[in-house]
Amino acid sequence: MTDNVILCGVGGQGTVLASKLLAASAMDRGLPVKTAETIGMSQRGGSVFSHVRIGEGAASPLIGRGRADLVIAFEPAEAARQLPFLRDGGTLVVSDRPIVPVSATVGGPAYDLEAIMAYLRKSVKHLVVVDAQRAAADLGSTKCLNVVLLGAAVRAGALNLTPQDIEGAVRRLVPARFLDLNLKALNWG
Amino acid sequence: MHKEFLMGNEAIALGALAAGVQVVAGYPGTPSTEVLETVAKRKPKDVYVEWSVNEKAAMEVAAGAAYAGARSMVTMKQVGLNVASDPLMSLEYVGVKGGMVVLVADDPGPISSQTEQDTRTFAGFSKVPIFDPSSVAEAYAMVRDAFELSERLGSPVFLRPTTRVDHGYEAIDVLEESEWEHRTPEGFVKDSSRWVIFPRLSTANHAKIERRNQELSKELSASRYNFVTPAAKDAGKRGIATHGISYTYVCDSLPEDARPSILRVGTPFPFPEELARDYLDGLDEVLCVEELDPVIERALIQVCGKYHLATRIRGKLTGDVAPSGENTVESVGEALRRFLKPGSDGPSRSAADKAMEAPQLPIRPPVLCAGCPHRASFYAVKAAMRGKKTIYCGDIGCYTLGNARPLDMVDTCLCMGAGISIAQGVYRVEPDTTCFAFVGDSTFFASGITGAVNAYYNQANLTIVVLDNSTTAMTGHQPHPGIGRTMMDEVVQAVSIERVLRAIGLTTVETVDPLDHVRAVDTVRRVAQEPGVKAIIFKSPCVVLERPLGGCAIDAQACVGCKRCIRELGCPAISLADNKAVIDAAQCTGCTLCKQLCPTKAIHTIGDKTAGGR
Structure with missing residues (x-):
């Protein structure tokens, strides 16, 4: 049995750390983990994704289309882009704060947030929308969105992991000076 | 033995260290870079590691170490092998004494490369045996076997992971440091009949290599990897x-x-x-x-x-x-x-259906970061040359992203260091075109110097624009000769790009801060008019490394919504809301380029980073 998770967003949003936290939490539970990361050119503001496969039976680190149990999207348009990977009945956790690319303001395809959110609502039954603005205001930082989203995913029951599992990994992997902020972020919402 | 959650490239590095590698050289390139970085991070004191100026130099350093009997490894991406192919083709004929692994990471897609070349094909061409791993665990195991095979055959051996193995993570069993091999190399033993390549040696060794590979094919039929x-x-x-x-x-x-x-x-x-x-x-x-x-x-x-x-x-x-x-x-x-x-029917169409119904999504190509000094450099040249017939030859690095609108300042990009020589060729056909060649600091050392000498000697007319951000940014900020720090953590005399250019013979070499827009534009206008080969060095550190503390903000009252900042610069921190430009404080670094451009002076600096201000 494999749990397939895709994390997606824009280069620089912290998807890689989130996937490491997820992997570490699963390994603490004694589960095998494979992950695949986007590293390189796309990290400069491009679309990025991490695939995380937890449990026995995964040969490849990558997840096929329609096979992800959970998609954690750091950005609405990236959620829509990765949606074909979500299986029927899968869960989508998405931050509602758009990051508008330069291309959309210099003549490329426009960013229609309303249409994107409507599409997500229509296509996904198990949808958790995270109010990133409010999270940032409450926590005093935009830098821990990744942990906010992980917390939301765990509480939605979309992972076979508990908030305590994630907390253990946060305590180990997050630098001491950001620990309090990230622990608050994990339990936010 | 213990378990570690490792990236494929980290596993390869640990495998090499466990096999007693003593010298590791390479040139950064996605998806190979983390191999050498991990060696540097995890190595015992007596292991030597360097970022060489390019893959050819790295290959030769590793070969020399293997001549002296040490186990050595050279790391690069697939296009780097093209640069290193000259030494490698001959090295296969000469052979090695210590085991030598040539780590070449292929990039199907390509995701971060110019070509989709296959190093397995190169193996056949160069006659060098090759290992092709399917997983992180297998890559770890293969490194050691590659060293052993190399030593036994007296031939370099390829290890060729692809992106998904390089950047895949898996928890694998790795040896304890106490279990790592320690070897005492014999040293270089003089023997010109062995180490000096002449046609006679090549004839004899070519026959041996062909025989050996036939034998090896039989042996590999029983390998656990097949x-x-x-x-x-x-x-x-x-x-x-x-x-x-x-x-x-x-x-x-x-x-x-x-x-x-x-x-x-x-x-x-x-x-x-x-x-x-x-x-x-x-x-x-x-x-x-x-x-x-x-x-x-x-x-x-x-x-x-x-x-x-x-x-x-x-x-x-x-x-x-x-x-x-x-x-x-x-x-x-x-x-x-x-x-x-x-x-039979294909898979259920639901995934494809979902994609069909999706609203139009914005495209998100990689872009120059907010505050990137390259944006300012490109914009200065663009502003200075408006209305003139120009060609902007680009090169490999973050600054290739200067091709995107609205900057649109990269007309050509071929391979490392090519921009300067391409500009020469264009000039020979179109002498009335003002030719510029943009080259990054690391690329300048890798292979830009050759082009500069060629241009100067052959009487070209062009402006070399060195975009010096004091790092190798695209691949994750590796040091290079211009920085004065090595991978062994030594502080050394930096090689000055300006002095190199002057030593070649260039008399006009001007260094200027690209974020000082007026001065930068003046410099470009003045230098571009001069005859022959001349250079401008735009010097300003990479913002990802420097992490400036300041920022800029837009006074909504003063902003008239002319969109000049957006239309001209394409900075990811600036967007439009209610027909006014707004700056995303989380991204803005306070470079002030937009501030210098704003016709209504609606943009001001916040924070104290630019005290004394531009």
Whole structure:
């Protein structure tokens, strides 16, 4: 049995750390983990994704289309882009704060947030929308969105992991000076 | 032994250290970079590691170390092998004494590269044996065996992971540091009949190499890296031949109890011919599931011809597998379905349906960061040259992203260091064009100097623009000769780009801060007018490294919504809201370029970073 998770967003949003936290939490539970990361050119503001496969039976680190149990999207348009990977009945956790690319303001395809959110609502039954603005205001930082989203995913029951599992990994992997902020972020919402 | 959660590249580095590697040299390039970085991070004191100026230098450093009997490794991406191919082609003829692993990371897609070249093909061409891992754990195991094979044969040996193995993570068993090998090399033993390449040596050694590879092919038929998994059920005399990450896609696509027999090839050169012959014997059809070149497919066709086998070999050459691009779980699954159950329905369309209904999504190509000094450099040249007939030859690095609108300042990009020489060629045909060649600091050292000497000597007329951000940014901020710090953490005399250019003979070499827009534009206008080869060095540190503390903000009252900042600069921190420009404080670094441009002075600096201000 494999749990397939895709994390997606824009280069620089912290998807890689989130996937490491997820992997570490699963390994603490004694589960095998494979992950695949986007590293390189796309990290400069491009679309990025991490695939995380937890449990026995995964040969490849990558997840096929329609096979992800959970998609954690750091950005609405990236959620829509990765949606074909979500299986029927899968869960989508998405931050509602758009990051508008330069291309959309210099003549490329426009960013229609309303249409994107409507599409997500229509296509996904198990949808958790995270109010990133409010999270940032409450926590005093935009830098821990990744942990906010992980917390939301765990509480939605979309992972076979508990908030305590994630907390253990946060305590180990997050630098001491950001620990309090990230622990608050994990339990936010 | 203990378990570690490792990236493929980290596993390769630890495997090399466990095998007692003593000298590691390389040049950064995605997806290979983390191998050398991990060696530097995890190495014992007596292991030497360097970022060389380019792959050719790195290959030669590693070869010299192996001549002296040490185990050595050289790391690069696939296009780096083109640069290093001159020493490698000859090195195969000369041979090595200590084991030497040539780590070349291939990039199907390509995701972060210029080409989709396949190092397995290069192995056949150069006659160098090659290992092709399918997983992080296998890459770790293969490094050690590659060193042993190299030492036994007296030949360099390739290890060739692809992006998904390089950047895949897995928890694997690794040796304790106390279990790592420690070796005392014999040292270089003078013998000009061995180490000096002359036609006589080449003739003799070429014959030996061909014989050796034939023998090795037999031996590799029994290697644990080449294996057959038997059919779980009667698959109607069909089989699958595959390799690398594609092997895992095959496994994930077919449930274990529905698999036909699989030939997994881990050493595509020399090809395990006898194993393949025994595998094919009795099969009607075999589908080759490969990424990049049809290496296994061609080898199997050859085996069929040689042994008069009637097996039909299918794959890229028969149109059953895409001839280019990266394989995916889907593409492999679909190829297997068509092969094993021809005429059956494809997978449920729900995934494709979802994609169909999606609203139009914004495109998100990689962009220069907010505050990137390259944006200011490009914009200064653009502003200075408005209305003139120009060509802007670009090069490889973050600054290739200067091609995107609205900057649109990269007219050509070919390979490392090519921009300067391409500009010369254009000038020879169009002497009335004002030619610029943009080159980064690391690229300048890698192969820009050659072009600069060539341009100067051959009397070209062009402006070399060095974009000096004091790092190798695109690949994750590696040091280079201009920085004054090595991978051994020594502080050394930096090589001055300005002095190199002056030593070549250039009399006009001006260094200017690109973020001082007015001065930068003046400099470009003045320098570009001068005859011959001249240079401007735009010097300003990479913002990702420097992390400035300041920022800019827009006074909504003063902003008239002219969009000049957006239209001209394309900074990801600036967007439009209610017809006014707004700056995203989380991204803005306070470079002040937009502030210097704003016609209504609506942009001001916040924070104290630019105290004294621009």
